[in-house]
Amino acid sequence: MNSVTYKKLFPHKLLSIFMLGLWLAMSNSIGLGQWLLGGFLAWAIPYFTQAFWPQSMVIAKPWLALRFLLLVLWDIVIANAQVAVLIMGPRQKLQPAFMRIPLELKQDFTITLLANTISLTPGTVTVDLQMEEGYLLVHGLHVDDVEATIADIKSRYERPLKEIFECSKT
Amino acid sequence: MLQNVIQLTMFIVALALVLNVWRLCIGPSLPDRILALDTMYINTIALLVLFGMHEQKTLYFEGALLIAVMGFVGTVALSKYLLRGDIIE
Amino acid sequence: MNIYLEVTISLFLLLGGVFALIGSLGLARLQDFFMRLHGPTKATTLGVGGMIIGSIIFFSATEAGLSFHELLIALFLFITAPVSAHIVGKAALHRQIACEERTRNIPWQRQSDNSDSTS
Structure with missing residues (x-):
């Protein structure tokens, strides 16, 4: 029976776990009643809405995902210190630039993650996404070398995301 | 000591809110004003x-959670209005 | 509450407050819209995150048991801040807000200039 029925019964395992954690945090207690109610909701909501979700995500390499998360958190702290120095410093010296980052990623969810990561890290904000031509338009607050920054973003954030989510799909 | 630190931090955040109101008033364009409003929501949180x-309650x-949700929805709605309301292309 | 805990909470609160102030300062001080976009999305969000960490420690120490309630606000802010920055930026791009002259590769001006390298 089993793998097919199982898959039907629990269509999105990660979403269910996330929702259970969210429920426990929101009720701010870990009593038995909250576990039961949260567990029921975490099963029922993905089960009854599974027709709306396009595809379920598969994390191919959980350890790499954890390392990527830590890297991004560290980068957020560093980025803020850098941006703080740039904001306090002389504003005539800033060299803003728009950059086009060609995309290798294919899935919507992964592209969303990449765009959000870029927005949260060093002096760059994602402004626009061109799906047909396949690039992200990114604005940098202070960019010395446009090419080097694009290469840095591609190797630092895009490649790990591609490995984590998409290598099993191809 | 902690009560004093909390009051000092509240003063700093209030100063940040004053700066946001200034940008909200002078902001040369509409997206500037939306951005100032969004920052005011975050500072209010x-x-x-x-x-x-x-x-101690x-x-x-x-x-705070409600303001976070409402602020996000408001920002998205205002920006959507700017995106769809005027036709350039 | 002992003194070390108080010092830790105070550090997180002050750090958060200073980052929030710097973000708003960037919003008030920088020259064009796309540069102003950087301050609120990063500095202010991290500032609120720091204050929320301080408040988690505070309520875990004063009340019985851990209190992860506040973490929801930080999680929500860290998810929504890039999204709202993106959509405001997109609206500004659509209206072609005036940019600083020294900005390179302005997308609605010289299309052919620098696009061949990234094609």
């Missing part, structure tokens, strides 16, 4: 969290 610590977190 910070002020509410600090006030909850000041009063957890009640205010529900309010």
